[in-house]
Amino acid sequence: MKERGNKEVFRSVASSLKDKPGALLPVLHKIQERFGYIPDDAIPVIAEVLNLSRAEVYGVVSFYHDFRSEPPGKHIIRVCRAESCQAMGATMLASHIKRSLGLDFGQTRSDRLFTLEPVYCLGNCACSPAITIDQDLYGRVTPQRFDELLMQFQERG
Amino acid sequence: MGFAVYVAQDSGALSLGAEQVARALGRRIDKRNGSPRIVRTGSRGLYWLEPIVEVDTPRGRVAYGPVTPGDVESLFEAGFLDGKEHRLRLGFAQEIPYLKNQDRLTFARVGIVDPASLDDYLAHGGYRGLSRALEMTGKQIVDEVSISGLRGRGGAAFPAGTKWKTALEAAADQKYVVCNADEGDSGTFADRMLMEGDPFVVLEGMTIAAVCVGATQGYVYVRSEYPHAHRALDRAIKAAYERGYLGEKVMGSAKTFHLEVRVGAGSYICGEETAMLESLEGKRGMVRYRPPVPAVEGLFGKPTVVNNLVTFASVPIILEKGGEFYNEYGTGRSRGTLPVQLAGNVKRPGLIEKAFGVTLRQLVYDYGGGTASGRAVRAVQVGGPLGAYLPESELDTPVDYEALAARGGLLGHGGVVVFDDTVDMAEMARYAMEFCALESCGKCTPCRIGAVRGAEVIERIIRNVDRKTNVALLKELCETMKFGSLCALGGLTPLPVMSALKHFPGDFGLAPEEIEAAHEHQELTGRAPSG
Numbered sequence: 001m002k003e004r005g006n007k008e009v010f011r012s013v014a015s016s017l018k019d020k021p022g023a024l025l026p027v028l029h030k031i032q033e034r035f036g037y038i039p040d041d042a043i044p045v046i047a048e049v050l051n052l053s054r055a056e057v058y059g060v061v062s063f064y065h066d067f068r069s070e071p072p073g074k075h076i077i078r079v080c081r082a083e084s085c086q087a088m089g090a091t092m093l094a095s096h097i098k099r100s101l102g103l104d105f106g107q108t109r110s111d112r113l114f115t116l117e118p119v120y121c122l123g124n125c126a127c128s129p130a131i132t133i134d135q136d137l138y139g140r141v142t143p144q145r146f147d148e149l150l151m152q153f154q155e156r157g
Numbered sequence: 158m159g160f161a162v163y164v165a166q167d168s169g170a171l172s173l174g175a176e177q178v179a180r181a182l183g184r185r186i187d188k189r190n191g192s193p194r195i196v197r198t199g200s201r202g203l204y205w206l207e208p209i210v211e212v213d214t215p216r217g218r219v220a221y222g223p224v225t226p227g228d229v230e231s232l233f234e235a236g237f238l239d240g241k242e243h244r245l246r247l248g249f250a251q252e253i254p255y256l257k258n259q260d261r262l263t264f265a266r267v268g269i270v271d272p273a274s275l276d277d278y279l280a281h282g283g284y285r286g287l288s289r290a291l292e293m294t295g296k297q298i299v300d301e302v303s304i305s306g307l308r309g310r311g312g313a314a315f316p317a318g319t320k321w322k323t324a325l326e327a328a329a330d331q332k333y334v335v336c337n338a339d340e341g342d343s344g345t346f347a348d349r350m351l352m353e354g355d356p357f358v359v360l361e362g363m364t365i366a367a368v369c370v371g372a373t374q375g376y377v378y379v380r381s382e383y384p385h386a387h388r389a390l391d392r393a394i395k396a397a398y399e400r401g402y403l404g405e406k407v408m409g410s411a412k413t414f415h416l417e418v419r420v421g422a423g424s425y426i427c428g429e430e431t432a433m434l435e436s437l438e439g440k441r442g443m444v445r446y447r448p449p450v451p452a453v454e455g456l457f458g459k460p461t462v463v464n465n466l467v468t469f470a471s472v473p474i475i476l477e478k479g480g481e482f483y484n485e486y487g488t489g490r491s492r493g494t495l496p497v498q499l500a501g502n503v504k505r506p507g508l509i510e511k512a513f514g515v516t517l518r519q520l521v522y523d524y525g526g527g528t529a530s531g532r533a534v535r536a537v538q539v540g541g542p543l544g545a546y547l548p549e550s551e552l553d554t555p556v557d558y559e560a561l562a563a564r565g566g567l568l569g570h571g572g573v574v575v576f577d578d579t580v581d582m583a584e585m586a587r588y589a590m591e592f593c594a595l596e597s598c599g600k601c602t603p604c605r606i607g608a609v610r611g612a613e614v615i616e617r618i619i620r621n622v623d624r625k626t627n628v629a630l631l632k633e634l635c636e637t638m639k640f641g642s643l644c645a646l647g648g649l650t651p652l653p654v655m656s657a658l659k660h661f662p663g664d665f666g667l668a669p670e671e672i673e674a675a676h677e678h679q680e681l682t683g684r685a686p687s688g
Binding site: 021022023024025026028029050056059060063064065066067082083084085086087088119120121122123124125126127128130135136137138139140 | 202205207349380383384420424436437441502507508574576588592
């Protein structure tokens with residue numbers, strides 16, 4: 001039942017945007033916004049509505065780092081690994097974060113509370129090192145500051 | 158209206174707690190019957206002082222910073238609303254030396270105006286450039302831009318006027334204007350600051366380009382890492398449509414220009430202009446072969462002006478004050494100003510818009526104050542992840558496209574990242590290859606395979622496995638990538654790698670004479686990145 005419900009959602013999202021030139025990325029963004037990832041069974045529906053092959057849709061999903069094929073945890077933590085943040089200790093910070101969460105990049109904790117992802121520049125280079133937790137950006141993050149943030153999120157659930 | 162208190166809504170300031178500061182101010186101000194009002198601006202780019210709170214006084218805005226929510230009560234007690242003394246008082250914002258000693262043309266309004274207010278934009282000289290452009294022919298607009306000497310600020314430094322001329326002369330039933338706001342280079346944030354702090358200037362610049370070449374549809378391609386910028390642009394576009402600055406009959410003229418924001422999906426290569434066009438068409442961001450150039454055959458096969466966001470944002474003042482005015486700034490063939498983004502391990506990181514010709518040393522020491530860690534400066538990387546690493550001894554190099562190229566580097570999008578003496582340059586070289594491998598679109602072999610092999614070879618050099626042979630192999634591989642790659646990603650990744658090897662051989666476990674031969678391989682300017 002739920003599966004059929006999802007298919008309806010995929011179809012309505014794709015249909016609402018299909019007249020935009022180059023609609024595929026906007027459609028995928030919308031679906032990921034809704035589900036947190038691009039479910040496998042969304043691909044044939046999107047392909048049909050946009051008159052593309054499944055291979056074309058899959059090819060786009062797999063090309064872009066943003067599109068996930070697996071559902072992420074409740075909170076997504078992204079740690080910048082680019083040069084400016086490295087110059088301010090991002091490598092050490094990343095090791096600390098991995099240890100604190102018990103996760104490597106690309107993994108989700110078994111309680112599904114956190115997913116850890118690398119990111120290459122958040123445009124916050126004047127406040128390095130930078131991370132995001134969900135939509136919020138944090139600058140000049142120290143291991144201590146991260147632990148405080150983590151505590152807040154863990155308490156909040 | 159009364160007077161106002163200003164707090165930045167720029168993501169950098171928000172990342173340091175500006176929202177909490179604004180709320181604390183709001184709570185305290187409400188008790189005083191809602192006066193003054195709080196205006197959320199962009200950031201002036203003095204990030205080591207953010208969150209900054211500014212207040213109107215008869216003699217100008219007085220700044221306080223960095224402010225925490227806990228400081229708010231004492232600010233009120235000290236009488237900050239009258240600009241009174243407080244330990245966080247920075248004086249008149251415009252008089253802060255870091256800001257005073259800049260040439261803010263493109264960033265003239267950032268940090269000052271309310272980015273959500275079209276009226277504020279108009280009150281600060283907005284839409285004067287477009288208004289003048291609407292009385293000119295396409296050819297005249299091209300001439301004005303050409304006279305200014307404006308070159309592409311994304312990194313390729315191609316003359317903007319020449320690009321526009323090509324698109325103007327191309328005959329087609331449909332033309333496009335595309336703004337590259339896929340600012341992926343580490344150490345750069347000028348596009349983001351403009352979108353968040355003065356979005357209307359981007360709209361105006363793009364509309365001028367559209368009027369010039371006869372395009373009726375435009376897109377801003379914003380990276381997904383910039384949600385605040387996206388929202389600020391959307392809000393500005395909506396306001397511009399409502400007031401007749403976008404859509405049909407732009408400013409009452411016969412011109413039509415529609416504009417829409419499209420969001421990227423975390424791919425660095427989509428900052429390359431042809432990969433960006435593919436992405437806008439809803440495809441994988443694969444680099445296209447050139448020719449044809451986008452100005453002839455771009456988005457959906459139609460003539461398309463693709464410029465970086467800073468390029469577009471520099472156009473309104475050129476049209477308003479004339480190409481000659483802009484051209485008076487700068488040095489050699491680098492005319493006008495460059496918004497330099499100073500980042501990494503530096504005491505005073507931020508945005509420094511300055512006429513070309515300022516030296517890296519002035520930027521790093523006079524503006525930046527040296528490293529944040531207090532240790533010695535060891536290297537700076539200029540121009541993002543595809544830019545060269547320069548040692549401290551080369552900091553007298555001026556910010557100038559040709560001067561950087563002469564030292565085997567590039568200026569790119571104007572990012573300068575400072576490293577102290579704890580940096581391991583062999584690790585940075587390996588990272589450059591890994592980044593290239595991660596972001597390669599996969600279309601050409603030198604980049605797709607070369608970057609993976611490059612990271613492996615550097616790993617072997619670090620581990621002292623057959624070191625000399627592997628250094629020779631690395632040099633050869635870099636040559637192949639430089640000459641054989643389709644675009645700047647594969648073509649310029651050798652730049653950080655070879656410059657690290659040349660200037661810091663010890664980090665690779667080599668004596669300087671052991672890489673003597675590497676010096677012959679330093680002409681690694683390659684093809685400049687686009688966008």
